[in-house]
Structures are given as structure tokens and as C-alpha cells.
Amino acid sequence: MTRTLARTAAIAVAVLALALPGGALAAPPVPTITERQTLPAGDGWASAEGGTTGGADAAPGDVHDVSTRPELIAALAASGDAPSIIRVHGSIPMNADEDGEPITCEEIAEGTGYDLDAYLEAYDPETWGTDREPEGEQEDARAAAAQRQRALIQVDVPAHTTIIGAEPGAGLVGASLSIRGVDDVIIRNLVLADTYDCFPAWDPTDGAEGNWNSEYDSVRIVDGATHVWVDHNAFTDAPMTDDQLPTYFGRTFQRHDGALDVTNGSDLVTVSWNTFRDHDKLTLVGSTDSPDRGDPGHLRVTFHHNLYDGVGQRAPRVRFGQVDVYNNSYVIREDQVVGFGYLMGVGYGSHLRIESNAVDTGGVVEAGSLISVLKGTEVSARDNLVDHRRVDLRAAYNAGRPAAEQLTEDTSWEPALRSCRDRVQQVAGVVGAWSGPRFGAAPGRIGADCRS
Structure with missing residues (x-):
């Protein structure tokens, strides 16, 4: 069948789906998600300047099946700079020993001298105070234990690699x-669960009451990495969500950091069809207001067709970059396990386009609270739905604020890489139906001729 006939057939099936009783979504018979798929042309920033192919050209000997942490580490090292595909089977614990058996935080810390009770006693604000950061024996022991965990869970992904869930x-x-600092990586079809820091650090000088600070993002795109496609994954803190964490010194013993961050001059990234659930601080694009990290002129990132369900903030929070946020679905819940802060953060030097997204506030917040201004001055926010009604999010933010605090319209650039765009009325339905890992029939959909 020619490409034209195939497309005509897919559209015909999509039209028939619109007539199903109750407006149900139906999946046309389109190809499954496969390990050698590349990012389609025109699909977000990662398709620009040569595109993203990951391990699509891997030789048979550079295709690896892994089901334990040691197998994953060996597979990542095996192919060197050659294209490679890593197929993940089962749920692999990364806090694990050399045999791949899970180990506890206490086992990781053995021999370092770190003890949580001793740490809490040493840096209790009642005795340590609140005007200096911890130092000394227990802080040194905590740092040593943290380095052990980092060696276990932080995995460097080489260039020209596809990591994909196989089942x-x-x-x-x-x-x-x-x-x-590498080019051309694809991450697809994975459940990325509970990236937790065993050894959070107490900082009494962080904010008015101090804070526990953790490290590790489920995916970190950093130090000038380029051409990265993150697609059809599920990000979650489960099974250890924030509502299960203890409280010390009046603050949550926070074990989770970001879900997916893009920082330090990284560029040309597409984040599509993922689910983000029950997580607080989701995505930084740009980690600092300082231009010294190489961010100006980079941080071009597209977020489309992602589901954000019960999340807290940074969906995303942007500095410097040209960031396209369109066709995403946001669900805010009164009973969500993390407190709601905001959705999109307009940070220093940011050029953020927020268009054709659907937000269900659950009656929790007003439209004017969905954007947070964090030293930014301009934004474009068009054609968005809030509780099924079109709302100008920029106007909603500006309402009642003095002129000096209002956001102006960002006209500095116009997104062009949107080969896959749905009418805003369809966004909640199609994203809810087809985001996250997919197996079997791939997510052919109603609406635009838009396939993930």
C-alpha cells in the first residue's frame, strides 16, 4: 500500500470512530511502537537540524535485552559510540547489588558512618541553629553514602541509543x-518509577523554615545534550509518594527531585505522549538565571500530548529557552498526593508558548493561578481550555495586577514544528486515551492525522 493510500485509510477509520456511540475513541490499525522507529519529521524541536534516530541503525550485535541492573549497565557500555538498542524486560530496581537484587538505603550506607537518628540529633535547629548549613562528621558521612547511591542509580546514556520497554x-x-553532553537519544515505553534519594540533605538556610533537599531526576538532559526524544513513558513517584514521607524539623523529608529536567545548554528536545503522575517538581528547562551555563540560544524544547495528573509544579518551569507547550492535558485534583502550586513557570529570559492545552482544575484553583511568573516578562498563551471553556491564560494572570507586574505578549518566535496537532476540544480525550507506554496496536487516533 502506498503512503498516500495508507494515510487515506487511516483517516477513513478515524472518521468512522467519530460516529461511535458516546463519542468513544477507536484505534485504527496502524503499526506498533517498535525499537527502530525514529522521530517523525516536523515533530517538535528534536526533529530539527538533522532529526533524532537513536539506535535505529543498530547492528544485530548491538541490540540488547536486559532484565537486571548489571545487564543494563553492561549493555550501555557494550556498543561504545555505535548505534545501540536496549530492550528492557520487567521492572528493574536500580538500588540493587551486583546480582541485581534490591538493597535498602541502610545497606547502601553500611560502613560510611551515616545514621539518620544521629544526623537528626547533630543538626536539630534547636541546637545547630538556622543560619549555617550542616558540616562535620554526620554531614560528611551522609555525603559519602549519597555517593554510593549515585554510583548505583545514575546511569549515563551514550549517543545514538534507544532505550525501550519491551513488554x-x-x-x-x-x-x-x-x-x-551526547547527541541522538530516544527513551520510549518505560515506566520510570520512584527515583528517590536515600540521603536527603538538611539546609536550615533554605527558605524561612529550612528544607530537606534531594537529588536525582528520572531523566536528566544536561551539559549540552542534543536531539533527545522522550516518548510514551510513565513518570511516577509510586509506590513511595510524598504523602508517605516522614516529617523532620517541621518539613517533609523530601526524597524526590525532578521527573525530567533539561539544563546547562542542552537543546533540541521533544517530550511527547508521556504521563506524569503524583509528582511535585516536574521539569526545569534551565536551572539558573545566570547565562554562564550556556543556556541562552539553546533549551529549545517541545512538550506535546503529555498527561499531567495530580502534579505540583513545573509543568514546565522555563528559563531562556524557546519552549513549545501544546496539546497537553492537565488534571488537578482536590485530593492529590502533592499540593498544587502552578503549572507553567515563566522564568528569567524565557520564551514560552502555551497553546491548545486542556486544563481540568477540579475546582481547586482559578485560571489566573495556572501560570507563575518567576522573573519572566512575556508569554504567549492562546486557545487553551480551562474546565471546558476557552480562557486567555495571560489575561487571567494579569487581571487585577498593576501594569508593572503584568506579562506582555511574546512575539519573538513562532513554532513551526507541529506536524501533530489536535483541536483543543479533543485534547483531554486523546491524551487520556493514548499517553503513557503502549503495547500491541499503536495509538492511532481520531482527530488530526497525528500518530505517535
Whole structure:
């Protein structure tokens, strides 16, 4: 069948789906998600300037099946700079020993001298105070234990690599995939669960009441990495969500950091068809207001067709970059396990386009609270739905604020890489139906001729 006939057939099936009783979504018979798929042309920033192919050209000997942490580490090292494909089977714990058996935080810390009770006693604000950061024996021991965990869970992903879930439920528990200074990486079809820091650091000088600070993002795109496609994954803190964490010194003993960050001059990234659930601080694009990290002129990132369900903030929070946020679905819940802060953060030097997204506030917040201004001055926010009604999010933010605090319209650039765009009225339905890992029939959909 020619490409034209195939497309005509897919559209015909999509039209028939619109007539199903109750407006149900139906999946046309389109190809499955496969390990050698590349990012389609025109699909977000990662398709620009040569595109993203990951391990599509891997030789048979550079295709690896892994089901334990040691197998994953060996597979990542095996192919060197050659294209490689890593197929993940089962749920792999990364806090694990050399045999791949899970180990506890206490076992990781053995021999370092770190003890949580001793740490709490040493740096209790009642005795340590609140005007200086911890130092001394227990802080040194905590740092040593943290280095041991980092060696277990932070995994460097080489250039020209595809990591893909091979079966339902496949993924990594407690992992931090580090795409650092390399080009051409694809991460697909994985459950990325509970990336947790065993050894959070107490900082009494952080904010008015101090804070516990953790490290590790489930995916970190950093140090000038380029051409990265993160697609059809599920990000979650489960099974250890924030509502289960203890409180010390009046603050949550926070074990989770970001879900997916893009920082330090990284560029040309597409984040599509993922689910983000029950997580607080999701995505930084740009980690500092200082231009010294190489961010200006980079940080071009597209977020489309992602589901954000019960999340806290940074969906995303942007500095410097040209960031396209369109066709995403946001669900805010009164009973969500993390407190709601905001959705999109307009940070220093940011050029953020927020268009054709659907937000269900659950009656929790007003439209004017969905954007947070964090030293930014301009934004474009068009054609968005809030509780099924079109709302100008920029106008909603500006309402009642003095002129000096209002956001102006960002006209500095116009997104062009949107080969896959749905009418905003369809966004919640199609994203809810087709985001996250997919197996069997791939997510052909109603609406635009838009396939993931």
C-alpha cells in the first residue's frame, strides 16, 4: 500500500470512530511502537537540524535485552559510540547489588558512618541553629553514602541509543537516566518509577523554615545534550509518594527531585505522549538565571500530548529557552498526593508558548493561578481550555495586577514544528486515551492525522 493510500485509510477509520456511540475513541490499525522507529519529521524541536534516530541503525550485535541492573549497565557500555538498542524486560530496581537484587538505603550506607537518628540529633535547629548549613562528621558521612547511591542509580546514556520497554510494565525503579553532553537519544515505553534519594540533605538556610533537599531526576538532559526524544513513558513517584514521607524539623523529608529536567545548554528536545503522575517538581528547562551555563540560544524544547495528573509544579518551569507547550492535558485534583502550586513557570529570559492545552482544575484553583511568573516578562498563551471553556491564560494572570507586574505578549518566535496537532476540544480525550507506554496496536487516533 502506498503512503498516500495508507494515510487515506487511516483517516477513513478515524472518521468512522467519530460516529461511535458516546463519542468513544477507536484505534485504527496502524503499526506498533517498535525499537527502530525514529522521530517523525516536523515533530517538535528534536526533529530539527538533522532529526533524532537513536539506535535505529543498530547492528544485530548491538541490540540488547536486559532484565537486571548489571545487564543494563553492561549493555550501555557494550556498543561504545555505535548505534545501540536496549530492550528492557520487567521492572528493574536500580538500588540493587551486583546480582541485581534490591538493597535498602541502610545497606547502601553500611560502613560510611551515616545514621539518620544521629544526623537528626547533630543538626536539630534547636541546637545547630538556622543560619549555617550542616558540616562535620554526620554531614560528611551522609555525603559519602549519597555517593554510593549515585554510583548505583545514575546511569549515563551514550549517543545514538534507544532505550525501550519491551513488554507491559517494563521499566526502571529508582533510576536516574543521565543524557549528558551526547547527541541522538530516544527513551520510549518505560515506566520510570520512584527515583528517590536515600540521603536527603538538611539546609536550615533554605527558605524561612529550612528544607530537606534531594537529588536525582528520572531523566536528566544536561551539559549540552542534543536531539533527545522522550516518548510514551510513565513518570511516577509510586509506590513511595510524598504523602508517605516522614516529617523532620517541621518539613517533609523530601526524597524526590525532578521527573525530567533539561539544563546547562542542552537543546533540541521533544517530550511527547508521556504521563506524569503524583509528582511535585516536574521539569526545569534551565536551572539558573545566570547565562554562564550556556543556556541562552539553546533549551529549545517541545512538550506535546503529555498527561499531567495530580502534579505540583513545573509543568514546565522555563528559563531562556524557546519552549513549545501544546496539546497537553492537565488534571488537578482536590485530593492529590502533592499540593498544587502552578503549572507553567515563566522564568528569567524565557520564551514560552502555551497553546491548545486542556486544563481540568477540579475546582481547586482559578485560571489566573495556572501560570507563575518567576522573573519572566512575556508569554504567549492562546486557545487553551480551562474546565471546558476557552480562557486567555495571560489575561487571567494579569487581571487585577498593576501594569508593572503584568506579562506582555511574546512575539519573538513562532513554532513551526507541529506536524501533530489536535483541536483543543479533543485534547483531554486523546491524551487520556493514548499517553503513557503502549503495547500491541499503536495509538492511532481520531482527530488530526497525528500518530505517535
